[in-house]
Amino acid sequence: MHYAQLLFPDFSLILIGYLLCRHTALNRPVWQSVEGLVYYFLFPVLLFHSIVRTPLEVRAASGLISTGLGLIATGIALSYALPRVPGLGRRMDPRDHAASAQIAFRFNSFIGLALAERLGGAQGLQLIAVLIGVCVPLCNIGAVWPMARHAGRGFAGELVRNPLILATASGLAANLLGFSMPEWLVPTVSRIGASSIALGLMAAGAGMQFQSLARGKLLGASVLTIRHLLMPIAAWALARVAGLAPEETLALLIFSALPTASSCYVLAARMGCNGPYVAGLVTLSTVLGVVSLPFALGVLGQFAI
Known part of the structure; x- marks a missing residue:
């Protein structure tokens, strides 16, 4: 299977967003508003609907949930350990590391x-939605903690106001309580979900920045290696150890090789860190996703599915 061809529609939308933002009147302020619409409304609706649309058997999904959390914990541990690696730590700016550590384990949910x-x-959509639902809180804690330490700020308020955490927590609770979406509401919610994916991918492209990639090359290479090489390998190993079903393994491999979250630079800037540097890493991670996803699905997948 040619996974690069399957990725073309998603990455073409990213490219369209980039070109529209740079070469038309639909400039950055326009896309900042689009990001807000997607982040605070459209995407939470998609996430909630994806989780509640099919009854979830917690016991049946426990293997996938545990491996997903284990994968994110692995990424957090590896990124936090970078300053302690001999020969690396003294060449990394502590504040830049605090801001960019999140690149290694956060993920682009839209893609x-x-x-x-x-x-x-x-089924694949629900499995990914479950992984997003249980891993978003851990990812946010892992992302905010080092920046809060360096900025002297708390992070509890950031977590409880996160719309993705609220949507996934309420979706999981509603699913376990037996809630089902009324049939008359499903077409509207489905259209909202479809629009969130398209607009989210285009907004990710509009936010790409290339000019700041010259700074902190060693740190950037380190976090991107974790994100696009070590995370897929860790997912493959965890799936083998846990004995996941083929469809669950596929979902975990997709999840492990995704580009980092496009909102990483927004969080870094809001926490008083080097937002442009993080934006450059987000841009490069989006490009590297064209390589890491086929690697995870086409190479590692042959030995796992």
Whole structure:
């Protein structure tokens, strides 16, 4: 299977967003508003609907949930350990490391949901939604903690106001309580979900920045190596150890190789860190996703699925 061809629709939307932002009147302020619409409304609706649309058997999904959390914990541990690696620590700026550590373990949910639906249908979409639901809180804690330490700020308020955490927590609770979406509401919610994926991918492209990549090359290479090489390998190993079903393994491999979250630079800037540097890493991670996703699905997947 040519996974690069399957990724083309998603990355073409990213490219369209980049070109529109740079070469038309639809400039950065326009896309900042689009990001807000997607982040605070459209995407939480998609996330909630993806989780509640099919009854979730917690016991059946426990293996996937535990491996997903284990994968994110592995990424956090590896990124936090970089300053302690002999020969690396003294060449890394502590504040830049605090801001960029999140690149190694956060993920672009828009690309994940779009790809999971294309490869796994409704079941694949739900499996990815479950992974997003249980891992978003851990990712946010891992991302905010080092920056809060360096900035002298708390992070509890950032977590409880996160719309993705609220949507996934309420979706999981509603699913476990037996809630189902009324049939008359499903078409509207489905259209909202479809628009969130398209607009989210285009907004990710509009936010790409290339000019800041010259700074902190060693740190950037380190976090991107974790994100695009070590995380897929760790996912493959965890899936083998846990004995995941093929569809669960597929979802975990997709999840492990995604580009980092496009909102990383927004969080870094809001926490008083070097936002442009993080934006450059987000841009490069988005490009590297064209390589890491086929590697995870086409190479590692041959030995796991």
